[in-house]
Amino acid sequence: MAISKEAYKVLEAIVGEEYISADPVVCEGYRSGPGGYEAGLGYERVMTKIPACVILPLTTEEVQKIVKVCNRYKVPYVPYSTGWYGPRSHCHVDDELLIDLKRMDDCEIDDKHLYAVVGSGVIYSQLQEEAMKRGCYIIVGGGGSQCSAIANMLGDGWSPLSYRIGLPHRRILGTELILPDGELVRMGSLAVGDDPFWGDGFGPDLRGLLRGFTGLRGCLGIVTKMAIKLLPFQPERLKPTGISPHTALQLPEKRVKWINFTMPSKEAMKDAMFEMARAEIGAGATKVPIFWRAIAKASCKEEYWDIWSKAAGGLRLRGADGIRGAGAQ
């Protein structure tokens, strides 16, 4: 065990013996792997480490205590919500403590004022479904439904719908952040009460701490709770259909349509998007690579390359100016 026995005992006292382990088998399970934009570059093999110890806190107070203990015993640590986004969310130095936040999965929704308060272990698809049960929705960023909602909001998860409802960081409301010394910062309206409805709050806006010096992955602490703005959704429920891997949400036909279209040029595409916005009929329009169609049609990677190689041949024949888009109406 690379973390001192004394430090381990203190950490164990915080969460209980069931929720901490320095066993090599458990730690190996937290090894990084391919993923994110660095997939295939060897980053995960060269620059990441397996943790010396893994701990699973349940509450903000426990995270606070863990951070303070790490300070006291000089234990480096990294927070980890789902392990998605490849190497970035894993350990990078020896003898590191990995703070796995998956147990922090509280989710409360205020459907009158349209916001959700979530813990770090809540993923987008869970939150989306809870929101939709109440007639509202949240944008799931490009990171995907399996992302921790908090982690993706911190990472400013982009979506084709961002132009319509604003970027993620403008939807962050009251937030709790544990600073590196263990101090708890309550942002927005949480600074003066327990209702996280207001992101700006009184006085200086501290939300810059969530992006830090580097922006993406720059958060200067561990976010344990965040209120996220929700948006009203059309009233018809989306019906899940199919058996894996061919599953899809059935869109309400009279209200929502997914349309794939091809535009002759960027200029024409831009004009069309303006027209759609003026007519208030478009929820999103985005240029997508044509290989997405091949992905959607293929049932396996071999079939994908087969379809794509034929489609790519066709694309060359049509010239490089063709702009393809997909829009939801």
Add this chain to the structure above:
Amino acid sequence: MLKGKVSLDVTNLDNFEYDMSKCIKCKGCYWVDHIYMSGMDFSTRCPSATRYMFDSYGAYGKMRIGLAMLEGRMKYSDELLKTLYACTLCGACDVGCKRNLDLEIELSLEALRIKAVKDGKGPMPEHKKAAKKITEKHNRFGSPHENRNKWLTKDIKVAAKADVLYFVGCSAAYVNPEIARATAKILNAAGTPFMLMPDEWCCGNMLYSVGMIDEARELAKRNVEAVRKTGAKTLLLSCAEGYRMWKVDYPKMLNIATDDLGFKVVHLTELVDELIKKEALKLTKPIDLRLTYHDSCSLSRLSEPWTPWKGERGKWGMVSPGLERRRGSGGVYQQPRDILKAIPGVELVEMVRKQENAFCCGAGRGTIEAFPDFAAWAAEQRLFEAKTPRLSSPPVPGARTTSLK
């Protein structure tokens, strides 16, 4: 093998190096298909990772641990064996992964257990005890072999020779005889003659599931040959795990396709559904019952037929010749539901997690023997989900046993 010759042979862990090294922790193996996500409750599909929480208990952790075992970086320990065996091998992870990535997770997990046994470290002591009973008494409960047909009652007609052979299985023969009796009575009522094995032995499900492939293969050879000798055209099972064993794992161990067994493997729910649709069975007595249905893993996502495959893996992980991956799409999902709906007065209510996303009952594949507390926990989770005081009888005897506990 990351590149080069590769096959689906589970006795060689090298075959799954690619699969174990390409996990990106999307955790599609852990969460319910996001399309079917129910919100905060019942949102996971993996009993092991849901119960033990550390990533090492999810497929994403086990793939990393498996790779470390393959590369000789991981020493055997109690924790390693628990990681490998406190898992129901229910296939939820495999189906979830193949929604996204096409990695052979289930086969990797099976291959890891086989390696553990070959290395002299597996299976768990409780499995060894049960294996001894199978060797000595031909059933995993250690009951006297001569009692195997004790479930038969005088009112049941068994043919000396018939196209349908009913393979009863250890659970229905010894522990849940009402399942065997009900099966036989259904066949009698439908006018479908059936025979029994002249000398039925255990199917070896637990042996294969815990990695004792040599012993399991011997049983497979013996049992397949015994059925072929009877001339049966259809082998009927009322046990989901037995069904998977005969339809998938026997061909897998014998390196043949399911179609090459020489007889058709059919589950009771498939046959009854067909009999009802042909009107050979008529369900006329109304039953005022609101019930739900539990998709047992071996009947549903794990039951697609087996086809041996070997070839080459090349650039970007692509394989040739083409591999028809088993994704769980072709499992027995609709037939049991159609049967229940055909009963007058019955209201079928689906659980939140259903079909390929169903949460395992926790009993199968060696779990209840070595980790009974974990198995009971999984059953509790499933019963809580059902939220109805009157459950339909699940088609897998193991599920029935843990649910009742």
